[in-house]
Amino acid sequence: MSAxxxxxxxxxxxxxxxxxxxxxxxxxxxAAVLCTRSIKTTSKRxxxxxxxxxxxxTTLEGADTPDKVASLCQKAVRPxxxxxxxxxxxAVCVYPEMVGHAVDAVAGTGVAVxxxxxxxxxxxxxxxxxxxxxxDAVRRGADEIDIVLNRSAFLAGDxxxxxxxxxxxxxxxxxxxxxxxxxxxxLGGYDQIRSASMLAMAAGADFIKTSTGKIPGAATPPTMLCxxxxxxxxxxxxxxAVGLKGAGGIRTAKQAWHYLVIVGETLGQDWLxxxxxxxxxxxxxxxxLLQLGKLDTGRYSGPDYVTVD
Amino acid sequence: MTPPDNDPRxxxxxxxxxxxxxxxxxxxxxxxxxxxxxGDFVESRSxxxxxxxxxxxxxxxADVAEGSKDDVDRAVAAARNAYEGHWGALSGRERGKxxxxxxxxxxxxxxxxxxxxxxxxxxxxxxxxxxxxPLSAAWFFYYAGWAxxxxxxxxxxxxxxxxxxxxxIPWNFPLMMAAWKLAPALxxxxxxxxxxxxxxxxxxxxxxxxxRDVGLPPGVVNIVTGAGATGAALVDHTGIDKLAFTGxxxxxxxxxxxxxxxxxxxxxxxxxxxxxxxxxxxxxDQAVEGIVNGIYFNQGHVCCAGxxxxxxxxxxxxxxxxxxxxxxxxxxxxxLDKNTDVGAINSAEQLRRITxxxxxxxxxGADLHQPDCDLPERGYWYPPTVFTGVQQSHSVARDEIFGPxxxxxxxxxxxxxxxxxxxxxxxxxxxxxxxxxxxxxWMAEQLRAGVVWANTYNQFDPASPFGGYKESGFGRxxxxxxxxxxxxxxxxxx
Numbered sequence: 001m002s003a004x005x006x007x008x009x010x011x012x013x014x015x016x017x018x019x020x021x022x023x024x025x026x027x028x029x030x031a032a033v034l035c036t037r038s039i040k041t042t043s044k045r046x047x048x049x050x051x052x053x054x055x056x057x058t059t060l061e062g063a064d065t066p067d068k069v070a071s072l073c074q075k076a077v078r079p080x081x082x083x084x085x086x087x088x089x090x091a092v093c094v095y096p097e098m099v100g101h102a103v104d105a106v107a108g109t110g111v112a113v114x115x116x117x118x119x120x121x122x123x124x125x126x127x128x129x130x131x132x133x134x135x136d137a138v139r140r141g142a143d144e145i146d147i148v149l150n151r152s153a154f155l156a157g158d159x160x161x162x163x164x165x166x167x168x169x170x171x172x173x174x175x176x177x178x179x180x181x182x183x184x185x186x187l188g189g190y191d192q193i194r195s196a197s198m199l200a201m202a203a204g205a206d207f208i209k210t211s212t213g214k215i216p217g218a219a220t221p222p223t224m225l226c227x228x229x230x231x232x233x234x235x236x237x238x239x240x241a242v243g244l245k246g247a248g249g250i251r252t253a254k255q256a257w258h259y260l261v262i263v264g265e266t267l268g269q270d271w272l273x274x275x276x277x278x279x280x281x282x283x284x285x286x287x288x289l290l291q292l293g294k295l296d297t298g299r300y301s302g303p304d305y306v307t308v309d
Numbered sequence: 310m311t312p313p314d315n316d317p318r319x320x321x322x323x324x325x326x327x328x329x330x331x332x333x334x335x336x337x338x339x340x341x342x343x344x345x346x347x348g349d350f351v352e353s354r355s356x357x358x359x360x361x362x363x364x365x366x367x368x369x370x371a372d373v374a375e376g377s378k379d380d381v382d383r384a385v386a387a388a389r390n391a392y393e394g395h396w397g398a399l400s401g402r403e404r405g406k407x408x409x410x411x412x413x414x415x416x417x418x419x420x421x422x423x424x425x426x427x428x429x430x431x432x433x434x435x436x437x438x439x440x441x442x443p444l445s446a447a448w449f450f451y452y453a454g455w456a457x458x459x460x461x462x463x464x465x466x467x468x469x470x471x472x473x474x475x476x477x478i479p480w481n482f483p484l485m486m487a488a489w490k491l492a493p494a495l496x497x498x499x500x501x502x503x504x505x506x507x508x509x510x511x512x513x514x515x516x517x518x519x520x521r522d523v524g525l526p527p528g529v530v531n532i533v534t535g536a537g538a539t540g541a542a543l544v545d546h547t548g549i550d551k552l553a554f555t556g557x558x559x560x561x562x563x564x565x566x567x568x569x570x571x572x573x574x575x576x577x578x579x580x581x582x583x584x585x586x587x588x589x590x591x592x593x594d595q596a597v598e599g600i601v602n603g604i605y606f607n608q609g610h611v612c613c614a615g616x617x618x619x620x621x622x623x624x625x626x627x628x629x630x631x632x633x634x635x636x637x638x639x640x641x642x643x644x645l646d647k648n649t650d651v652g653a654i655n656s657a658e659q660l661r662r663i664t665x666x667x668x669x670x671x672x673x674g675a676d677l678h679q680p681d682c683d684l685p686e687r688g689y690w691y692p693p694t695v696f697t698g699v700q701q702s703h704s705v706a707r708d709e710i711f712g713p714x715x716x717x718x719x720x721x722x723x724x725x726x727x728x729x730x731x732x733x734x735x736x737x738x739x740x741x742x743x744x745x746x747x748x749x750x751w752m753a754e755q756l757r758a759g760v761v762w763a764n765t766y767n768q769f770d771p772a773s774p775f776g777g778y779k780e781s782g783f784g785r786x787x788x789x790x791x792x793x794x795x796x797x798x799x800x801x802x803x
Contacts (some may be wrong), residue, residue: 017777019457020592020593020594020742021590021592021593022592022594022595023592023596025764025767026595026599026764027592027594027595029598030595030598033435036435036647037647037648038326038329038647038648039326039327039329040326040327040329041327041330042325042327043325043326043327044327045321046322047322050322066505110779178464229594260324261324263325264324265638267585269322269323269324272322272324273322303500
């Protein structure tokens with residue numbers, strides 16, 4: 001935007017991208033207005049289906065087992081066994097150790113396998129170790145890789161390093177798509193979130209993502225709005241369309257709807273597709289199913305009428 | 310580049326909110342309304358009425374009594390009686406109690422007020438629900454608090470009410486303007502004859518209902534509906550001790566002429582042509598948001614609307630692009646729909662005025678831009694409009710339009726921005742958009758405007774004074790400053 005605003009380097013040969021400042025009060029006010037958008041029956045069904053199609057159904061526990069992952073994958077492919085009209089989710093998201101099991105379980109269904117990698121969730125390992133972790137997940141068959149931004153380098157002001165590590169990770173991904181988690185709750189403000197977004201996109205991220213889900217501060221409406229605005233700036237400046245993934249604390253269909261509105265009104269309807277928008281969640285899917293049930297029957301039945309996973 | 314859409318059952322998704330209309334069941338509009346004089350609804354002496362319509366549908370809502378000179382006489386006499394009989398001598402604490410009751414009643418009946426405001430005036434329900442009505446209640450709460458503390462407001466001086474205050478209010482924020490006028494007048498011990506605007510009388514009459522319900526003594530507040538002639542009768546009435554007017558500069562000037570030579574304390578809150586000054590280091594997306602809210606809020610029917618955008622030349626092109634993109638997602642339509650951003654123009658007359666002024670802008674050579682939006686077939690509508698390529702000499706950059714029309718000009722240095730911003734007969738408000746604090750303070754000192762917002766716009770609070778410079782009027786409403794126009798000096802404390 002301005003001659004005085006910070007720039008993010010984009011490596012040799014390409015133009016640096018500019019980062020616009022963010023006003024916290026006004027950003028939050030705009031996000032609050034978007035969250036008052038009301039949705040009625042006809043649009044609601046389409047929105048709920050879209051929400052399902054954009055979910056990265058996630059399990060990221062040390063206690064994950066092959067059977068747990070198989071169960072999750074079944075749910076991902078056929079969220080509601082009684083209703084084949086309900087679409088599959090976009091992807092399942094697991095740890096690298098579980099990728100092989102997930103790949104077997106979803107083979108031929110169109111559901112992608114995403115793997116966190118690169119010393120998730122802190123990322124505090126040597127870059128070689130992280131790169132090897134990514135390469136391993138890709139080798140096991142992951143279609144998408146979710147890594148974390150090096151917040152340590154970013155917060156210490158070493159933007160070049162934070163940028164170059166993402167570029168390295170992108171190379172290690174090969175054909176797999178790269179999602180970069182900013183862990184917005186650790187960045188300290190919207191200005192940092194916007195500049196981290198630009199940095200990650202400039203370094204080659206296919207998606208930018210809010211959170212690991214492992215710390216309290218996660219996706220919020222203003223954060224998603226802030227990142228949407230950064231994505232729009234990046235598309236304006238470079239012509240490249242990057243996707244947005246919200247994660248952490250997204251549990252209700254209403255929250256999902258708010259994010260669809262924020263993205264739709266900021267980036268346009270071109271972004272309302274699983275190719276450019278994802279919601280990382282585990283319990284969200286069941287609330288969406290219950291809300292769909294409510295559209296049909298008029299009643300919100302309850303947790304025992306949908307499968308736990 | 311991005312993962313393929315993995316679902317073969319892809320349905321195209323259209324971010325279509327579907328209508329979400331606010332239910333109108335809470336309001337019950339009568340066929341006819343009388344004048345509120347001396348605690349009762351009465352017919353006009355002349356028997357004449359005027360119609361009030363819903364500007365979004367042109368539907369006839371009710372016939373409202375048109376106050377004649379006789380009726381104004383009656384109302385002023387009732388106010389005089391109330392002042393001398395009871396209210397003038399009542400303790401501040403007792404006055405405050407009535408006002409707190411009014412404030413609470415507005416809150417309790419907020420939904421009713423909001424829906425009625427939207428039906429009668431055309432503004433989006435989101436605005437009447439979230440802005441007009443809460444602020445109206447807040448004004449009564451705030452000034453209720455002052456009622457028993459006036460001796461602390463002006464230390465060392467004794468103050469006394471004027472007596473009977475005549476108040477004339479506009480149609481853009483009907484209830485809120487009534488609250489802005491009534492609350493300080495009642496807190497200071499005056500009685501009131503209020504004349505609402507002829508296109509939007511209904512919420513003032515609902516407020517009369519509230520006033521009756523809370524047991525405010527008869528005659529303390531009288532509401533005389535009518536058009537210009539009714540207002541003129543109030544202005545010319547020799548029985549009033551104070552006059553407050555909010556409305557156009559043209560009428561304000563007429564009032565000032567009419568009252569010159571009388572010892573009548575006068576406050577005028579008139580038009581504006583506020584500048585929004587955007588520097589190259591601003592938080593650009595939030596600045597765009599503020600500009601959009603500053604001019605399209607309430608369809609631009611706002612005296613402090615930020616109607617002139619001055620943007621630093623180095624970023625003008627990019628900023629204008631972002632602005633147009635944001636305008637494209639403004640939702641214009643049924644004001645009762647909770648998703649509507651821009652409602653109906655208040656009246657056919659105002660629509661004509663806006664249309665004429667925009668046509669003049671096009672004829673003068675400014676570049677017109679309006680987003681694609683379907684205007685409803687019935688009702689009064691005007692699309693959000695922006696003019697680029699505007700020069701300081703263009704009429705659209707000089708005259709108050711009072712509609713959803715923004716002009717864009719550029720500047721190179723802070724001094725040039727100040728010069729252009731101040732180069733107007735008006736001086737009500739201004740907005741500054743920059744991340745640099747020192748520049749905000751410098752600009753705020755240079756700008757000749759009653760209110761200067763920095764990195765925000767159209768923020769109102771009862772504790773904050775509001776009013777103009779130059780042809781935007783004089784006197785302040787809100788805050789401690791808002792008490793002064795309703796009080797006279799009555800000697801020093803012994």
